[in-house]
Amino acid sequence: MMKKTLLACGLAASLAAPALAQGVPEPLRGAWFAGDCADPQAMLVMTGRAAVRVESEAPARLVRFRDTREAGGWTLGTGTGAEAPRLLFRGVAEGLETAEPDPKTRDDRLPGDARASVWRRCPAPPALLAGLHGEGVAALAAIEHVEAACAAGTPAACADAIVRQGDVSGDALLSAAELARLTRGIAWVVAAQEGATQDVLLGATAAGTLAGVLTARLLIESMDYDGDGKLSARELALDATGFARATGTAEGAPLRTDGLAEGAGMLRGLIDGLMNR
Numbered sequence: 001m002m003k004k005t006l007l008a009c010g011l012a013a014s015l016a017a018p019a020l021a022q023g024v025p026e027p028l029r030g031a032w033f034a035g036d037c038a039d040p041q042a043m044l045v046m047t048g049r050a051a052v053r054v055e056s057e058a059p060a061r062l063v064r065f066r067d068t069r070e071a072g073g074w075t076l077g078t079g080t081g082a083e084a085p086r087l088l089f090r091g092v093a094e095g096l097e098t099a100e101p102d103p104k105t106r107d108d109r110l111p112g113d114a115r116a117s118v119w120r121r122c123p124a125p126p127a128l129l130a131g132l133h134g135e136g137v138a139a140l141a142a143i144e145h146v147e148a149a150c151a152a153g154t155p156a157a158c159a160d161a162i163v164r165q166g167d168v169s170g171d172a173l174l175s176a177a178e179l180a181r182l183t184r185g186i187a188w189v190v191a192a193q194e195g196a197t198q199d200v201l202l203g204a205t206a207a208g209t210l211a212g213v214l215t216a217r218l219l220i221e222s223m224d225y226d227g228d229g230k231l232s233a234r235e236l237a238l239d240a241t242g243f244a245r246a247t248g249t250a251e252g253a254p255l256r257t258d259g260l261a262e263g264a265g266m267l268r269g270l271i272d273g274l275m276n277r
């Protein structure tokens with residue numbers, strides 16, 4: 001549990017990195033697949049500032065880029081964290097080509113002897129993969145939008161962005177279901193960042209389902225000042241540390257479970273990292 005919370009804080013800390021001006025070129029963003037579209041071996045999703053690869057047997061790989069730049073005809077993305085993982089990518093006739101250089105290869109010698117993989121577009125993401133990972137990928141993209149808004153703006157603008165990204169129904173308010181969905185998505189992102197296998201990813205999302213429902217109820221009970229059962233941007237921004245206090249309440253509340261603490265910890269780490277800087 002502690003580990004998950006620390007990871008969530010790490011995730012929040014990585015969100016505090018300055019926004020990239022360029023990021024992943026627009027045409028290269030979205031879902032890419034290896035192998036047959038009907039039954040792909042792996043999926044690679046490129047967002048504005050991250051790449052995440054999932055496949056059935058191997059551990060997931062999520063790299064959030066703190067820097068992207070041109071390198072010998074490729075875009076070189078350098079990830080956050082002590083290891084600063086690097087990913088090379090470029091558009092080719094067949095689709096997207098990627099290569100993970102050996103950590104020992106100097107930037108000015110790239111791509112070196114890195115083995116390249118080629119990824120293709122599929123007309124529609126296979127239903128199974130979309131069902132397994134859709135919510136997590138959406139959360140990853142939402143985090144990037146929120147981070148950009150929170151880095152540039154006031155706490156009110158930051159709260160607005162959180163609500164806008166979490167709001168599925170379009171009423172500019174966060175309902176319990178929408179907060180629960182955010183928690184599940186963040187659980188997936190944290191697990192992917194940890195290199196979880198698909199089974200563990202799904203387990204994390206499933207655990208996040210229960211935690212998400214309880215976390216959502218708790219957050220609403222703590223922060224729904226007008227009592228309409230939903231959270232507005234104004235309620236979120238009323239006190240930027242509201243999420244932290246909500247979690248403190250969780251520690252002693254009868255609703256508390258391990259899953260709840262985990263879910264609340266993730267949301268707290270994320271929101272604190274975004275709003276209190």
Ligand SMILES: [Ca+2]
Pocket residue numbers: 223224225226227228229230231232235
């Ligand atoms: Ca409200």
